[in-house]
Amino acid sequence: MSIIEPDSLLSVPTGALQIPELPPSTVDAGSENILLSLVIPTYKERDNIKNVVRILSQLLDESIPGNYELIVVDDDSPDRTWEVAESLTREYRQLRVMRRQNERGLSSAVIRGWQAARGRVLGVIDGDLQHPPEVLTQLLRAIQKGADMAVASRHVDGGGVSSWSFIRRFLSRGAQLLGLIILPDVLGRVSDPMSGYFMVRRSSIAGATLNPVGYKILLEVIGRGKVREIAEVGYVFCERVKGESKVTSKQYIDYIHHLVRLRLGTGRLGKISQRINFPVGRFLRFGLVGLSGVFVDMTLLYLLSDPSTLALPLTRSKIIAGEIAIINNFLWNDVWTFADVSSGQYEWRQRMKRFLKFNIICLAGLVLNVLVLNLVFNFIIQNRYIANLIAIAVATVWNFWVNLKLSWRVTQVK
Template sequence: MNLNSPKSLLTVPTGSLQISELLPTYVDADDEPIYFSLIIPTYKERDNIYHIVKILTQLLDEFIPDKYELIVVDDDSPDRTWEVAQSLTGEYPQLQVMRRQQERGLSSAVIRGWQAARGQVLGVIDGDLQHPPEVLTQLLRGIQEGADLAVASRHVEGGGVSSWSVVRRFLSRGAQVLGLVILPSVLGRVTDPMSGYFMVRRSAIAGATLNPVGYKILLEVIGRGTIGGITEVGYVFCERKEGESKVTWKQYVEYIHHLVRLRLSTGRLGRVRRKINFPIDRFLRFGLVGLSGVFVDMAILYLLSDPATLGWPLTRSKIIAGEIAILNNFLWNDAWTFADVSMRQQEWHQRLKRFLKFNVICLAGLVLNVLVLNLVFNFIIPNRYIANLIAIAVATIWNFWVNLKLSWRVTDVK
């Protein structure tokens, strides 16, 4: 075999996002131990990948020669970043490449890379050269001196941002303040909890099932890992020279979602949740879908029952509005709330079976809804819209719990 020929691509790990304390199965017992594994998650970075690999190799060859590996995890970039990276493996033997075709997202890419990694210390760095590579050696020193986690921070001495707009600075700081309010036990431990440039001991996160949303994987590491000492090193976040920025409003929404999820699954709330075994995340998605159904329901109810429109009787109008909202909610729940189950049962008859169950359960909920609506409207609050909202809330809890137990279950798979 030609020593300069590219290596084969790494197999993408599957299953839960959990880091094992044991080395991956593909590692031979005779292989030299690796101290540090650095993950470089990429998407459309073919213009940067050669430069980042070259710079990192030069740095680490001097600091820990032959004791490190670089793993590029590419989300099947349309510019074939993974192919460019694979072509470099002959020149850089410490480089390995993983091409993900079924999953997407920076956080899960990092975790899949860590699952395939051999190092005692696991790290992550952006592939766009916005994280200065020379900071790596300072982070490694922090780990060697006993820290479980070493974070590159923009908010300590020596840190900053190069040319951010006032709006972006405001959003970044605002997100941090919001995080301190929602999850002080996690965000209060570091000055830059939104940093995507850090390293952690494998033993500090081994066995924890990570469940990230969006880009901010550091929140998961601190929130779910067993993190003792933390050290921070200042760095200046640079503007990218090649490629396009991937920061959008979606990342801020995912950040808030991530904070809420961690808040509900860790600490006292997490312990309570585990005791009652109630799927809060799924219920929140179900609730958001139900909120879309509220708008559908309210709009149809107005068109049918309001004296200024058709002026139909309230009960008849409510039944029609509710059935249309049921169809809306099923489509969204099947595609999002219970997508993990739906993906394993995609035959048309399976989908029809789920819809029929959902419809029957929701029709029972609709009966409950109508009863509560009339009870509240006639005896408590003589306002049709407030009464309707209360009726919807009661029916939502019924619909979620019974559908969870009956409609979206894996009972027929190949």
């Protein structure tokens, strides 16, 4: 196993969230032959990280000495967790540290860590000691016996939670039931789909394009990977001793969003999308956002152009209504349709850059819209509203395809 320089940080991978089939090349060719790469995603875990690294290192040194690596992936914590972790590399030579400054989110942090990993088996564990480290050896043993994935579960023999309130238990079970309704083929394979503590063979997810939302990366790996046999190991989820909890209502919203996205991406629509090489699910979301824009557009067109209201010229009214609808559509597309990109490009300058691109493309679409509107209204159907709907449909296809290729893509990294 190669030794990294104490003052070095891992480069943050960019581009698609795909795990390579082979580990990335390193200075020491022999370092590629590592059994386990365990990623520890962190954010404001300064008080915990030393203890986590110490305990995990002692445990793995006993079970697979010299055949593992720990990868701390920190989302540029304001308490400088990454700096504390980096200082530990002098003592723990198997430790590697990545500091992300242009992306956020636990799931994408795990994937970026896996992209830099050198192990044949990829794992993840929380950085707050709520996942008992001693379960690692049981998970690894299950993989070595032939499983493609080993999941630590609170809902099998030996599992449970230490001191959850009734409300938190109810929400957890309710989220699982909702998932079984929306995505039974994925959630039905494990007893604890909300688990964030598991291992998977690199070969089972290599090449798959992952597109996670929020914290629940396990769903993404099962849904998009080639995972055949899954083993489960019971564990007791412990309350954190230090640091602050990351559980918020947004996690549950992200979870539902993730379920819907996986359903669209892995169901019949997903198969059609792959067959014709067109992102059908994303286009449907774009279309739903467009419907909200239609409401804005049609309402303003009426208020501005109808003889009973302001009675402005049709073309001028259409331009004003269309521009306001563009702003509405951009905001929704940025937080929903293309959330996987915008979440990693979150700074206001990057968002403004996307808006300017979106606006220019949609203004070109607006010109197309106006031309179609006038052609249909003057030569085919003399009903301003039906003509406007036809014009909107034509412009929607244009706007989606060009924005997909130009507006929402990773273009700026540090």
